[in-house]
Amino acid sequence: MRSSILHLLRQHSGDYLSGEEIARQLAVSRTAVWKHMQELKQEGYAIDAHSRRGYRLRQVPDLLLPAEIRSAARTRRLGREIHYFTHIDSTNNEAKKLAFAGAAEGTLVVSEAQNSGRGRLSRGWFSPEQLGIWLSVVLRPPFSPQDAPKCTLLAAVAITRAIGSVCQVTCGIKWPNDILYEGRKLVGILTEMSxxxxxINHIIIGMGINVNMRSSDFPPDLRPIATSLAEITGQPVSRLKLLTAVLMELEELYQAAVTCGFTEVLNEWRKYSVTLGQTVDITGINRQYSGLAVDIDEDGALLVETATGIQKVLAGDVSLRPKKTETKRE
Amino acid sequence: MRSSILHLLRQHSGDYLSGEEIARQLAVSRTAVWKHMQELKQEGYAIDAHSRRGYRLRQVPDLLLPAEIRSAARTRRLGREIHYFTHIDSTNNEAKKLAFAGAAEGTLVVSEAQNSGRGRLSRGWFSPEQLGIWLSVVLRPPFSPQDAPKCTLLAAVAITRAIGSVCQVTCGIKWPNDILYEGRKLVGILTEMSxxxxxINHIIIGMGINVNMRSSDFPPDLRPIATSLAEITGQPVSRLKLLTAVLMELEELYQAAVTCGFTEVLNEWRKYSVTLGQTVDITGINRQYSGLAVDIDEDGALLVETATGIQKVLAGDVSLRPKKTETKRE
Structure with a gap:
């Protein structure tokens, strides 16, 4: 209902619309309209109310509110069910709980801030309030567990596409789960499965996108290695617009993978990769070695050419050797 | 403490031991000894108490009580922490909850009956009270998720070994998760991971072992396809002894896999397999086909020779073509 009211107010872009007219169009009482307006104001919408002229939407809050996401994202399943928080420990943890309790495919958990945002292998992820996009999506793919690592690559491609279309920034994907700009972290992806x-019972794709931080917003130790879209473009970026674009790209690529497999995703991943063609250091569970990253295979594993042959890397950490990685601003 | 008291009573195998002596040896009060004896009686231990002569252990209940398991299983980690139930929905569900809450590696969930015992792909598993072994073990292996399917094969080998040593019955393993005797199901294994x-965050290995059912205990639809160790051997089998043997074999194989990999497990699996050398029907997610099961590969995948080449089967169902499978009684 609130989505419908916002939709009507938006259609009149800044003009007044009478409570009577709204009530008529939505077939509810004028009291109901008034109540919903109060709730919208509480959420941060700036709505002018005039006794004769009616209601006018003056400003939408810079929050990732469910009603805004639902109205902006033309998706069929991703983000139809939304769990919104101002603060949360970790969106992945919440999404896991929801998934175990039976949450539908596409359920979205989004928070303005994370108190203990997580990256891979229990590392932290800096997630300050309203400066980034911190979200997790529940998927229930018909894939076998062996296909799960490719979902990380798929998410990386979706985010890279979305950043390209919303911000005109071309970033690079570092295998398997980071998106970089000039070697600095812009996005982290954490995929978990049961x-x-x-x-597969469910897969949780979590992502942290650094959107509107300035360098001084980052803790000192992160400043040399992290960046944000606002830093890159020199202007604030609409988190809602970017989130919406991410959901739509993710849904498109995911549906394609379910229907036709991962070939398209892997090819596009290769195009965005800053790992292929580089010398990489591999820190495995039991050993460490170096080699040239030559390709990814059909499982999404990194193929590394070493003195003793091609190594297939699935687990473990990859460091790129210090060298300027190729990224460009379009 | 109760384990220690039972240990003392057992050492005197049926003879009386004075409360004073027990109190002295365990450095506790005689009142404490008396209280523990009451608790043991409540659990079903038949303990004779005589005012002058003391206590005597006459009979141990046919239950899989934690104190009995701990005292009988010479394991270092598996089954040190035990969660015991008379009834539960599913030991795997309980183990999952415990694992998410941080349960240590080796934590064992055991129940006398399961109300909704589960097999693969949400199929049911008939788990009547006190007639089988229904348990789940929490593992936290340092493997990558790609190694997880081999844990099912490892559990199958451990159970096959334990049944061989406790019951002198040689059974066959049907890829990936059933143990059969003359083509009928004796054991099911359900491995789940997060x-x-x-x-890997954790792996839950669940197993259902049909121990003391007679044919008439099974629902009519299961009678032609299921069997129990009591049916095979013609006599009741000690569930405790078998459970203990399973835990010990499982720990030994698991430690070996962590240290040296899965080669030994895969070789032993091949020996027990009733799938290799058979024509199998594969029901995959999207397609169905037949072929000759020729081997398992290093990932634990089944290799099936078809008209169009060797297929690697990881997901999906395998049916053996109707044909007498080779199993024998030693």
Whole structure:
């Protein structure tokens, strides 16, 4: 209902619309309209109310509110069910709980801030209030667990596409789960799954996108290695617009993968990769070695050419050797 | 403490031991000894108490009580922490909850009956009270998620070994998760995991072992396809002894896999397999086909020779073509 009211107010872009007219169009009482307006104001919408002229939407809050996401994202399943928080420990943790309790595919958890945002292998992820996009999506793919690592690559491609279209910034993907700009972290992706040996119960794709931080917003130790879209473009970026674009790209690529497999995703990943063609250091569970990253294979594993042959890297950490990585501003 | 009291009573195998002596050896008060004896009686231990002669252990209940398991299983980690139930929905569900709450590696969930015992792909598993072994173990292996399917094979080998040593019955393993005797189901294994893309959070190995059912205990639809150890051997089997043997074999194989990899497990699996050398029907997510099961590969995948080449089967169902499978009684 609130989505419908916002939709009507937006259609009149800044003009007044009478409570009577709204009530008529939505077939509810004028009291109901008034109540919803109060709630919208509480959420941060600047709505002018005039006794004769009616209501006017003056400003939408810079928050990732469910009603805004639902109205802006033309998706079929991703982000139809939204759990919104101003603060949360970690959106992935919340999404996991929801998934175990039976949450539908596409359920979105989004928070303005994370108190203990997580990256891979329990590392932290700096997630300050309203300066980034911190979200997790629940998927229930018909893939086997062996296909799960490719979902990280798929998410990376979706985010890279969305950043390209919304901000005209071309970034690079570092295998398997970071998106970089000039070697600095812009986006982290954390994919987690619950599975039987031959069927996935659910996959949680979590992402942290650094949007509107200035360099001074980052803790000192992160300043040399992290960046944000506002830093890159020199202007604030609409988090809502970017989030919406991410959801739409993600849904498109995911549906394609479910229907036709991952070939398109892997090809596009190769195009955006800043890992392929580089000398990489691999820190595995038990050993460490170096080699040339030559390709990814059909499982999404990194193929590294070493003195003793091609190594297939699935687990473990990859460091790129210090060298200027190729990224460009379009 | 109760384990220690039971240990003392057992050492005197049926003879009386004075409360004073027990109190002295365990450095507790006689009142404490008396209280523990009451608790043991409540759990079903038949303990004779005589005012002058003391206490005597006459009979141990046919239950899989934690004190019994701990005292009988010479394991270092598996089954040190035990969660015991008379009834539960599913031991795997309980183990999952415990694992998410931080349960240590080796934590064991055991129940006398399961109300909704689960097999693969949400199929049911008939788990009547005190007639089988229904348990789940929490593992936290340093493997990558790609190694997880081999944990099912490892559990199958451990159980096959334990059944061989306790009951002198040689059974066959049907890829990936059933143990059969003359083509009928004796054991099911359900392995579930929670993982990031390159690290396992935890693996739950659940197993249902049909021990003391007679054919008439099974629902009519299961009678032609299920069997129990009591049916095979013609006599009741000690569930405690078998459970203990399973835990010990499982720990031994698991430690070996953590230290040296899965080669030994895969070789032993091949030996027990009733799938290799058979024509199998594969029901995958999207397609169905037949072929000759020729081997398992280093990932634990089944290799099936078809008209169009060797297929690697990881997900999906395998049916053996109707044909007498080779199993024998030693």
């Amino acid at each position: 599975a039987e040996m031959d069927a | 993982a990031e893309m390159d690290a």
